[in-house]
Amino acid sequence: MPGDKSISHRSLMLGALAIGETRVTGLLEGEDVLATAEAMRQMGASIVREDDGTYRVNGVGVGGLLQPKAALDMGNSGTSTRLLMGLLASHGIIAAFTGDASLSGRPMNRVIEPLSQMGAQFTPSPGGTLPLMMDGCEPAVPMIYRLPVASAQVKSAVLLAALNTPGITKVIEPVPTRDHSERMLKGFGAEITVEEADGERHIAVSGPCDLTPCNIEVPGDPSSAAFFIVAALLVPGSDLVIENVGLNPTRAGLITILRQMGGSIEELNAREVGGEPVADLRVRHSQLAGIAVDPAIAPAMIDEFPVLFVAAAFANGTTTTTGLEELRVKESDRLTAMADALRLAGAQVEEHDDGLEIAGSGGEPLHGTSDAPVTTHLDHRIAMSMAIAGLASSGGVEVDSTDPIATSFPNFMDLLSGASA
Missing domain, CATH: 3.65.10.10 (Enolpyruvate transferase domain)
Known part of the structure; x- marks a missing residue:
């Protein structure tokens, strides 16, 4: 990472x-x-x-x-x-x-x-x-x-x-x-x-x-690892090791939630790097179950909600999130942007003032309802999240631009191609 x-x-x-x-x-x-x-x-x-x-x-x-x-x-x-x-x-x-x-x-x-x-x-x-x-x-x-x-x-x-x-x-x-x-x-x-x-x-x-x-040794970015964690959980047959992931407890909320949903995420070689807890993560394909996400965990995963919404779209049952008004003032209004994007990809989504309610597909591929590309609003996390949704969708997902990804993860597309080969 x-x-x-x-x-x-x-x-x-x-x-x-x-x-x-x-x-x-x-x-x-x-x-x-x-x-x-x-x-x-x-x-x-x-x-x-x-x-x-x-x-x-x-x-x-x-x-x-x-x-x-x-x-x-x-x-x-x-x-x-x-x-x-x-x-x-x-x-x-x-x-x-x-x-x-x-x-x-x-x-x-x-x-x-x-x-x-x-x-x-x-x-x-x-x-x-x-x-x-x-x-x-x-x-x-x-x-x-x-x-x-x-x-x-x-x-x-x-x-x-x-x-x-x-x-x-x-x-x-x-x-x-x-x-x-x-x-x-x-x-x-x-x-x-x-x-x-x-x-x-x-x-x-x-x-x-x-x-x-x-001297500072920067650990791997957990917000970047999040996309590959969700990809491995969603794509059948996946067994992926993601190396050198920072697991600061104030940043590890997504892993907690995905485990609550039934995700297989194993920590290997736990260690400390530059004063920060770090481990390699082994992630295997899992059938996820929808849950009500505790809003108290939001500060520990505020940047990871877009890709959590993708995971929820493939779960068994309904996932609800609340207390996420902060997402409306990120690089884009991430609640509306992800609701629109997931609907375009074929998911069932209800948008509320402070969160989304997503009825999962039960592990079945999503089927897009339009040939139009997803609008990323120049938001790198929208682009990367919907790229992950595309891996588990029957016809893939087209996004209007991958250029914003360079702000945080310049080699994302190359790594994604390698991981899904």
Whole structure:
């Protein structure tokens, strides 16, 4: 699997803030992560790729970022945008953020609100979207911020802003989200504490702080592995080993749900890589059963719901999902986009405000109802999910474009061809 996208972004950002050289192996070389690398170069960091794929990052130190001479083009990457807004909020520089058409339609207000409380100023486009100008504040103001919605990006933006903020900044999480930022901040030497109190997580960072460079081995991306896990479960005769998959418990929700549905997913060679739990996964064809998915698990698999919807379309019985309003503000409205796509492929789907209800085919192939291609809305996960649906459909599935896949998984089509040969 390609390197984990979340960890790849953070390794470049924190490496660019450390004094000295950070070496990163296994970095995801998708368009989103490369946009982060270019942004950090614009602000003074040296990021060099060696012939063996290792990245050498020489940072400028916390507080040492330079004024970018041009707009920071984030392409399609919402993670890059929101995390960099946090990183720059406590630096006294002005930055313009731009992105492609898809990213420019995604709301940034949930990040703007806490960062504004810390002293940064923002001039977004109408609706709180890109293009956006921000004026960082130095020194920024420490605060205690309770997340109104479960969002690892908002949490991480505030924690990154705290690095150059004098005093203690605390984020309170009512619902745990992926914890890559906390793990990596600790690895770089930040003064960070994570405590449980009254069923909530309290994450505190003391700033300003100096970061120490380190060597990072990026594990395989579980969100990328998800497509091959579902493919192996759905295609009769499949017996697939997917190597080096990150199994951080804040990211492994899909595996939990697929096992509840009857999926055969075995962990082999369990180990730790760069502070993250990792294993090889052996996945075999299984007859899945529809279930009611507990909405509490959503933060641990928010990016994997599109491909879960595909799995549900082939299960015995009905699968229901709720509490997924967050999916409407991703690269596309993933609830409507997947409902439309699966119906086009021949599935029975009801769309609700906060989720989908999918009546499975009982393991029978889907039969498309139209010759029209699926509309991906420039969303990489829609394109990849429907490619997996095509493997188990009688006439295959045509998508309008595979170009968006390059944002997160450049060699997806090649690997899919090899796995299904």
